[in-house]
Amino acid sequence: MAQVIPVYHVLVVSALLFSIGLYGAMSRRNAIGILLSLELMLNAGCLNLVAFSAKWGPTFTYQTFRAQEDVSSPVGQIFVIFVITIAACEIALGLALIIAMYRHHRSIDVDNLNLLKW
Amino acid sequence: MNEAAYITGSLGFQLAQLGMWIPLCPIIACFLIFFCQVILPKNIRDSFVYQTLMKTTSILGIGFSGIIATWIFYHFWTHQLPVVNGSQVAQTLLFSTETIHKSWFNIGAHEIQVGILLDNMSAAVVFMVAWVAFLIQIYSWGYMKGEKHIVRYYCFHSLFAASMLGMVLSDNFLTFLISWELMGLCSYLLIGFFWLKKSAINAQKKAFLVTRIGDLGFFLGVFVLMGIWLQTGQPITFRFDDFAKLIHEYGINTASFSEIVQYSRQFSNGIPMYLLTAAALLFFMGTIGKSAQFPLHIWLPDAMEGPTPVSALIHAATMVAAGVYLVARTYFVFDPLGTGFSPALLVVALIGAFTAFMAATIGVTQYDIKRVLAYSTISQLGYMVMALGVGAMGAAVFHMTTHAYFKALLFLGSGAVIYGCHHVQDMRYMGGLRKYMPLTFVVFGAGTLALMGFPGTAGFFSKDMIFEHAFGAAYVDHPELWIVFILGITGAVLTCFYMTRMIFMVFFGKNRRELIPESERHGYSIEEMTPKESPAVMTVPLIILAVFALFFGWPVKYGYSDMFNSSLYVEHHFGGGEQTAVVINESKPALAQGGQRVTGTTMDRGELAHGHAAADIHGSADVDKLHDTAHSGSHSAHPSWIIIPQLLALLAVLSGIAAGYWVFFREDGRKMKDSWKRQYPKLYDIVYNKYYCDEYIQRYIVEKLLVFNMFLRAVDMYVIDGFVNAVASVTVFFTRVTRWFDQGIIDGIVNGVAAVIDSISRGIKYMQSGYVQNYYLIIVFCVLSYMIIQGHTTLFNIKAVILLIKAQFGAM
Numbered sequence: 021m022a023q024v025i026p027v028y029h030v031l032v033v034s035a036l037l038f039s040i041g042l043y044g045a046m047s048r049r050n051a052i053g054i055l056l057s058l059e060l061m062l063n064a065g066c067l068n069l070v071a072f073s074a075k076w077g078p079t080f081t082y083q084t085f086r087a088q089e090d091v092s093s094p095v096g097q098i099f100v101i102f103v104i105t106i107a108a109c110e111i112a113l114g115l116a117l118i119i120a121m122y123r124h125h126r127s128i129d130v131d132n133l134n135l136l137k138w
Numbered sequence: 139m140n141e142a143a144y145i146t147g148s149l150g151f152q153l154a155q156l157g158m159w160i161p162l163c164p165i166i167a168c169f170l171i172f173f174c175q176v177i178l179p180k181n182i183r184d185s186f187v188y189q190t191l192m193k194t195t196s197i198l199g200i201g202f203s204g205i206i207a208t209w210i211f212y213h214f215w216t217h218q219l220p221v222v223n224g225s226q227v228a229q230t231l232l233f234s235t236e237t238i239h240k241s242w243f244n245i246g247a248h249e250i251q252v253g254i255l256l257d258n259m260s261a262a263v264v265f266m267v268a269w270v271a272f273l274i275q276i277y278s279w280g281y282m283k284g285e286k287h288i289v290r291y292y293c294f295h296s297l298f299a300a301s302m303l304g305m306v307l308s309d310n311f312l313t314f315l316i317s318w319e320l321m322g323l324c325s326y327l328l329i330g331f332f333w334l335k336k337s338a339i340n341a342q343k344k345a346f347l348v349t350r351i352g353d354l355g356f357f358l359g360v361f362v363l364m365g366i367w368l369q370t371g372q373p374i375t376f377r378f379d380d381f382a383k384l385i386h387e388y389g390i391n392t393a394s395f396s397e398i399v400q401y402s403r404q405f406s407n408g409i410p411m412y413l414l415t416a417a418a419l420l421f422f423m424g425t426i427g428k429s430a431q432f433p434l435h436i437w438l439p440d441a442m443e444g445p446t447p448v449s450a451l452i453h454a455a456t457m458v459a460a461g462v463y464l465v466a467r468t469y470f471v472f473d474p475l476g477t478g479f480s481p482a483l484l485v486v487a488l489i490g491a492f493t494a495f496m497a498a499t500i501g502v503t504q505y506d507i508k509r510v511l512a513y514s515t516i517s518q519l520g521y522m523v524m525a526l527g528v529g530a531m532g533a534a535v536f537h538m539t540t541h542a543y544f545k546a547l548l549f550l551g552s553g554a555v556i557y558g559c560h561h562v563q564d565m566r567y568m569g570g571l572r573k574y575m576p577l578t579f580v581v582f583g584a585g586t587l588a589l590m591g592f593p594g595t596a597g598f599f600s601k602d603m604i605f606e607h608a609f610g611a612a613y614v615d616h617p618e619l620w621i622v623f624i625l626g627i628t629g630a631v632l633t634c635f636y637m638t639r640m641i642f643m644v645f646f647g648k649n650r651r652e653l654i655p656e657s658e659r660h661g662y663s664i665e666e667m668t669p670k671e672s673p674a675v676m677t678v679p680l681i682i683l684a685v686f687a688l689f690f691g692w693p694v695k696y697g698y699s700d701m702f703n704s705s706l707y708v709e710h711h712f713g714g715g716e717q718t719a720v721v722i723n724e725s726k727p728a729l730a731q732g733g734q735r736v737t738g739t740t741m742d743r744g745e746l747a748h749g750h751a752a753a754d755i756h757g758s759a760d761v762d763k764l765h766d767t768a769h770s771g772s773h774s775a776h777p778s779w780i781i782i783p784q785l786l787a788l789l790a791v792l793s794g795i796a797a798g799y800w801v802f803f804r805e806d807g808r809k810m811k812d813s814w815k816r817q818y819p820k821l822y823d824i825v826y827n828k829y830y831c832d833e834y835i836q837r838y839i840v841e842k843l844l845v846f847n848m849f850l851r852a853v854d855m856y857v858i859d860g861f862v863n864a865v866a867s868v869t870v871f872f873t874r875v876t877r878w879f880d881q882g883i884i885d886g887i888v889n890g891v892a893a894v895i896d897s898i899s900r901g902i903k904y905m906q907s908g909y910v911q912n913y914y915l916i917i918v919f920c921v922l923s924y925m926i927i928q929g930h931t932t933l934f935n936i937k938a939v940i941l942l943i944k945a946q947f948g949a950m
Contacts, residue, residue: 028942028943032943045911045914046918096746097632102920130909130910130911133908134908134909138903138904138906
């Protein structure tokens with residue numbers, strides 16, 4: 021049986037991915053960069069979902085010709101597909117906002133958008 | 139009084155309900171005119187059509203009440219109503235269960251009821267008042283022609299008549315007092331009708347203030363009766379018949395003041411006589427003021443400043459009759475024992491007789507035609523009051539009625555004379571007017587004869603009745619009343635004397651209009667001052683009044699003479715009967731068990747006796763029978779001495795006329811008069827100046843009062859005002875303190891809170907930087923902080939995570 025990657029390794033990768041996204045979201049001035057970072061964080065979460073689903077999620081018995089094999093159900097993966105779909109919409113919305121911002125400011129630097137303050 | 143009079147649907151109830159409209163008609167007219175005057179613009183108010191319309195409204199109002207009064211008078215005259223205590227009665231309560239509410243209003247347990255009381259007296263008096271006021275209003279149409287404020291005049295005139303009618307019909311002290319005061323107000327307004335004349339304004343003030351003095355007494359008298367009522371413990375009502383019943387039920391305690399105070403404070407032995415005497419004398423103060431009796435008669439001659447029809451109204455129908463009517467209405471207080479004699483009545487008789495005599499003497503010397511009549515009114519009022527004082531209440535009201543007819547006639551006649559002479563009032567400038575105004579002369583002569591009491595005229599019968607009673611009272615029981623009778627007879631002689639003088643000066647001799655000084659000609663020349671006869675609108679009322687003045691006495695004398703009597707629980711005992719003495723320590727003294735009474739000199743006495751005998755009979759069928767028996771009884775029982783006062787009165791009339799004729803018509807008499815005048819200048823001067831009554835009152839009362847007023851003013855200014863100002867400054871001081879507290883502390887707290895919040899927010903507002911990543915940082919920081927603080931228990935156990943990771947990597 022092939023060696024299964026332990027779920028903790030996936031979690032560590034996911035945590036790293038999230039941290040990169042967090043750093044990017046907080047440090048980038050470019051609005052598109054921020055959107056990309058947000059996407060990274062979202063995908064980190066998706067990775068977690070897949071990992072948890074594979075480890076602790078429901079299983080079902082897969083009957084082959086010769087033998088019987090317990091297989092984890094792909095619930096996490098399916099959920100992640102939904103999340104990616106929604107995220108695509110969200111990105112489209114974000115990009116539309118960025119276009120509007122560019123038309124107004126001739127720039128997509130978020131530091132120019134500081135009018136709403138004290 | 140009697141339940142029979144109250145029965146719904148009975149004749150008495152219907153008549154009383156109808157009687158309510160007698161005062162209401164003129165008062166509605168008055169209000170209508172008033173509102174038109176207030177609402178409409180000036181050009182409409184000045185228009186002829188409007189003025190005619192308003193005058194017609196007023197006359198119609200009083201005319202309607204006259205018709206209703208006649209209808210009621212007819213029922214009383216024909217004896218169709220139940221008899222209670224010798225008088226027919228029709229009563230109704232206003233605001234009763236049939237109309238709105240049980241009573242007028244309530245004060246605690248005391249239920250105040252008002253209503254209409256129609257008895258013989260009030261039915262006769264409303265008949266007189268309504269028609270005399272009606273005729274005077276018709277007359278005013280001509281007399282006041284061209285007067286600019288004629289509508290106002292008619293408005294007040296209606297109100298005046300309405301208040302008198304309301305007073306006559308009221309069955310309680312409250313509405314009586316209200317109407318009484320309203321009449322004072324109306325007399326004030328009408329006497330000062332020519333308000334541009336200074337003398338008119340003074341006269342109106344004088345009339346109002348002098349009558350107010352009497353009104354105060356009346357008011358206090360009501361209080362005394364209230365006190366008596368409270369002492370008995372019964373719920374108070376203000377109604378006359380309730381009072382009369384109370385006095386009747388509790389009886390009278392004739393013990394002296396000190397005895398009562400010593401032995402019986404409660405009324406278990408009857409109501410103390412001295413309290414009733416006090417109440418009666420206080421009521422009589424009201425009469426002295428309103429009816430112009432001796433000390434307070436000074437306002438009446440000055441009231442001549444008003445228009446002549448107003449004088450006629452005041453002197454005949456409304457104002458001065460009210461005082462006499464008050465005593466007649468509250469006779470149960472004046473004469474509670476029913477003997478026709480009491481200490482209060484003695485005072486009444488003396489004042490009345492003195493006034494009758496004194497005013498007659500003044501009347502002899504006056505020159506103003508209206509002033510002579512004014513003093514003759516005072517004198518005649520003195521006769522009425524005298525009649526009340528000698529126990530002849532019916533005779534007093536009878537004389538009041540006849541006097542109203544002939545005095546209205548005389549005043550309106552003098553108005554016609556004044557109108558004819560172009561507003562000259564001094565008799566020295568008249569003379570010979572019978573050629574210029576024959577009709578006025580005839581009716582004026584009729585009025586004069588009635589006033590003199592010439593045999594056959596109305597004045598003769600009423601005056602004769604008064605003299606008979608005065609004589610009887612003096613002759614039979616009370617010798618102190620001789621002075622009253624003698625003063626009365628002397629006054630009658632003087633009355634004839636001055637009326638002859640007046641007739642002579644006005645209507646006989648040569649016309650003296652060329653003597654009129656330039657200042658009194660009102661811009662006319664002597665030729666234009668030629669006297670003229672009045673128009674028909676003035677003469678027709680005069681003729682009607684003359685008919686009444688001449689013939690009104692006959693049906694009363696030989697018909698139903700008790701018409702003018704109303705005895706609210708007073709049982710009269712006239713003549714030689716034993717007095718109903720009520721002894722102390724007797725719980726319910728029996729008034730009705732008085733002595734045998736001699737049937738009276740005139741019919742009203744006899745009627746009364748039979749009325750009592752058959753007091754239980756209610757119903758028209760029985761009343762007729764009662765009346766017949768009473769009638770026959772009354773005629774058969776004249777005492778033999780009755781001829782003496784009749785002859786004396788006749789003698790007085792004839793001697794007065796003869797003396798007047800001799801002194802004024804004959805040359806030698808005139809010479810003698812002038813020589814007497816020269817011989818006794820002082821006496822003449824005193825009488826001519828009205829005994830200096832005005833001057834004495836001015837000097838010893840009014841001026842003293844003014845000094846006292848100065849003192850009161852000082853008290854007012856320095857004590858009362860000082861107190862008020864002190865209170866004000868203390869209040870201001872405390873207000874300053876509270877203001878400081880309010881502004882410093884309360885506002886300080888509120889503002890302080892606001893300032894703290896303001897300064898804090900000034901510091902922390904820079905957190906709102908506007909940079910999106912700052913906000914993001916703060917969110918991350920907050921979430922992480924929350925995780926770290928709360929993490930070890932629930933959400934994120936970081937230690938467990940580290941342990942897990944170590945274990946995993948360790949296991950690899």
